[in-house]
Amino acid sequence: MQIEKAFLRVDGLSKSYKLDAPPVFEDINFEIDRGEFVCIIGHSGCGKTTILNVLAGLEDASGGYAYMLDREIKGPSLDRGVVFQGHALMPWMTVLQNVAFAVKSKHPDWNKFQIEEHSKKYLAMVGLVNAENKKPSELSGGMKQRVGIARAFAIEPKMLLLDEPFGALDALTRGVIQDELLKICSETKQTVFMITHDVDEAILLSDKIMLMSNGPNARIAEIVINTLPKDRKRANLHHDPMYYPMRNHLVDFLVNRSKDLQAKGSAGMLDGYKPILVCPGLQTPVTQ
Numbered sequence: 001m002q003i004e005k006a007f008l009r010v011d012g013l014s015k016s017y018k019l020d021a022p023p024v025f026e027d028i029n030f031e032i033d034r035g036e037f038v039c040i041i042g043h044s045g046c047g048k049t050t051i052l053n054v055l056a057g058l059e060d061a062s063g064g065y066a067y068m069l070d071r072e073i074k075g076p077s078l079d080r081g082v083v084f085q086g087h088a089l090m091p092w093m094t095v096l097q098n099v100a101f102a103v104k105s106k107h108p109d110w111n112k113f114q115i116e117e118h119s120k121k122y123l124a125m126v127g128l129v130n131a132e133n134k135k136p137s138e139l140s141g142g143m144k145q146r147v148g149i150a151r152a153f154a155i156e157p158k159m160l161l162l163d164e165p166f167g168a169l170d171a172l173t174r175g176v177i178q179d180e181l182l183k184i185c186s187e188t189k190q191t192v193f194m195i196t197h198d199v200d201e202a203i204l205l206s207d208k209i210m211l212m213s214n215g216p217n218a219r220i221a222e223i224v225i226n227t228l229p230k231d232r233k234r235a236n237l238h239h240d241p242m243y244y245p246m247r248n249h250l251v252d253f254l255v256n257r258s259k260d261l262q263a264k265g266s267a268g269m270l271d272g273y274k275p276i277l278v279c280p281g282l283q284t285p286v287t288q
């Protein structure tokens, strides 16, 4: 039997923006398997967006490597779709044109009909068939974010990178789009790396939650395995007996434990540090 290597692998990643200042983060090591949905949580400034930008190929690390399918990530690629918090749509194009533009980049040999059919399929997935001729200025924040998601999915990337995609949305719209994302990801078995500040969002969507200690000298402190059954629904998630142990573990990290590693890291006491693997709510501790 052939064992597949890690789909995405990050080895000893570090980033310094200034020579005379400590690194924002250092010695970041993790793997993401094909089809996994991984969330990353940590306080503001610990470097989550920087890590995502390195994975997207939009930024260089100061040290270490990131590999996708054993090839080092060295620049942007249509293999990786990115959704930013600010939807980054082209304002002069319609909804359909925004998605079609990305599809054409991926499939330059397709004709107009093929491109539009493909784009419309993904607009339908996010419930936007009736808005295809509208310009971004005519859309609500939630609709714009859906266009961004449709555009990222339409290029059928091997990996989807989401930087707080629902951060600016009201709770109701956020819930609806989370449900859509959950449905699309379970249908397409999409591999996802997502930044969020919302622990409930992470519990709803993820297979694994990476917890980052505070910066500078931030690390991945813990990797939390999400043991809640996969057919999750926002409406009844909190009835699952694993929900509160999981939620309390994450909140407790953010309130208390997130600062623990910072002092040790700045004192150079964490060489070769490996994140702890935890399964909140389970009796048996998990070892790496």
Ligand SMILES: Nc1ncnc2c1ncn2[C@@H]1O[C@H](COP(=O)(O)OP(=O)(O)OP(=O)(O)O)[C@@H](O)[C@H]1O
Residues within 6 Å of the ligand: 017, 024, 042, 043, 044, 045, 046, 047, 048, 049, 050, 051
């Ligand atoms: N281009 C840049 N030049 C200089 N410093 C930067 C640059 N980009 C980010 N930083 C700094 O690096 C640190 C990490 O920033 P980053 O945006 O990656 O953090 P984050 O964890 O995503 O924060 P947030 O949760 O607030 O979005 C911050 O202190 C930020 O000021």
